[in-house]
Amino acid sequence: MKRRTYLTTATATTALAVAGCTSGGDDDPDNDSDDEFGEFDDDEPSEAPPDLAGTWDDFESLEEWTATKGSMEADTDRSVTGSQSVRLSAGSDARGRIVKSLSSPLDCSEVVPGLAMASESSNAPAIQLWDENGHKAQYRQQTDPENPFVRRNFGLSKMGGEVDLSRIGEIHIVHWLGDDHEGDLWVDDLFFAPRSENGQVMVQFHGGYESEYETAYPILDEHDIPATTFVATDRIRTSENAEGDRLTREQLDELSSDGWTVGSYANRGLRLLDFDPEDREAEVRDAAAWLEDNGYGDGARFFAFPGGQFDEVAYDAVADQHDLAFAGRFPAQGYAANPHLCTRVTNPDPETAGNLVEWTAEVGGITSIAFTHVDDSVAASIDSLASSITEHQEAGDLSLISPAQLADEYVF
Structure with a gap:
């Protein structure tokens, strides 16, 4: 087993201390999906595509994505790759979440996810990788309304539980706003970048x-x-x-x-x-x-x-x-x-x-x-x-x- 296939609970205290300093009100919402994280059997082998690094979803189709908080729609007026992006609007609780459930477990143990994004307000959206047991690794980046719509490098801010990055079953994109903020988030070009081992x-x-x-x-x-x-x-x-x-x-x-x-x-x-x-x-x-x-x-x-x-x-x-x-x-x-x-x-x-x-x-x-x-x-x-x-x-x-x-x- 590779050293960082698992993000273990031994690092939880450090993760929370880091996230608390850098995230600015990181009140991670509860998961809204069902109890099964991924549409596959426990013994199904993980996919580890050799070309995983790079664009993974260009959002040309939204059929496999579900809005579990707030709403989403295709926006053909703004895009970074292809002909459209996703416009994500927060609901009445100032939260938006879209979820993609995978048909095979995805091995993300050697990569870090990222997005192209633009926003109407200052906030720090998250990409969450949920393993088949409901544990997550959370990656975030700051965006401000004046920023251009371009790729952003996300950092690993937090994890919940003993996350098995080699068996990811769901990918969540989370948009949440503070009490004094409002506005939509545009995302495109969900990609993975290699991660240095050390x-x-x-x-x-x-x-x-x-x-x-x-x-x-x-x-x-x-x-x-x-x-x-x-x-x-x-x-x-x-x-x-x-x-x-x-x-x-x-x-x-x-x-x-x-x-x-x-x-x-x-x-x-x-x-x-x-x-x-x-x-x-x-x-x-x-x-x-x-x-x-x-x-x-x-x-x-x-x-x-x-x-x-x-x-x-x-x-x-x-x-x-x-x-x-x-x-x-x-x-x-x-x-x-x-x-x-x-x-x-x-x-x-x-x-x-x-x-x-x-x-x-x-x-x-x-x-x-x-x-x-x-x-x-x-x-x-x-x-x-x-x-x-x-x-x-x-x-x-x-x-x-x-x-x-x-x-x-x-x-x-």
Whole structure:
């Protein structure tokens, strides 16, 4: 039996701690299907198609899907693959759920699901893989109304019970809204991406603040952990005497020479949505040019969306300029089915920072952990993170991953 065929109850505490930090009100609704999860016998062998990775359902037909909460309809005006998408509307309880029951058990033990999606409100839809015994693995990603309708990398946020990923009997797509939200969800291109067997972690800092050098760097250096700093290039200081709280060129050079990646946080490090469309493109383009011109050409391939926010103009500008970009939430994604929206978890507290590493080591996949302003409380999180990474590296079930490795080896 492969190591991660089962997600066991031994990881339940970690999963709940991770989900509670990253999901923003993850009140998973009760399952609404019948007691049989899948339309097959217990002894029927699992399907493990060699081409499972890739588009699994393009929603050209909805005959095999059932809305058990809210309603669904085909929408021929919006699609990513084929001629239509699914428009999912929540019911009176602010929940929507569509279910596909499988005629043969599906082996999902080496993949992570994802979707293309768009929404009328900010929420975090879920894809749930239910095994034949009614245990589920839950994958989620954040979506906001300004986001374009594109593929999104989902992360494994939670599991319920001892989930046998090699015998999945139902696939659920869940759309639930908080008390103050309303709006529909569009989904298309349900896909599977390969999952790295051993867990991999990336440490990031967003903004290029001097505290990254003064506080975070010594902690990580003690554990021989290089990180990535995404810098607002127009705010880099020429010397320590220059006004501001950002890194100096000398500090940036030292981090780079010690193995850190220097990527882009746009020119001024402000939300791209706050600029006019043409200025959004300039913010992205000018920052990449600065990195190229100042000796950080390798890092110019990589971008983090300021505040994690983007619309179609910002997304297209970044996709045209960079090989890899980060936004969204949730840990343990698979290979990047969309390299310009790799997921990350931001500013975990010390306990959650350690739990994120433990969770990734247990379930596999790739987790990027990002910090913004580094103060004493964040230093405690970085110390917890570094200690946990070292522990699991020594155990052989976790490794570090850089943006270059992700872009060159783990894009699907």
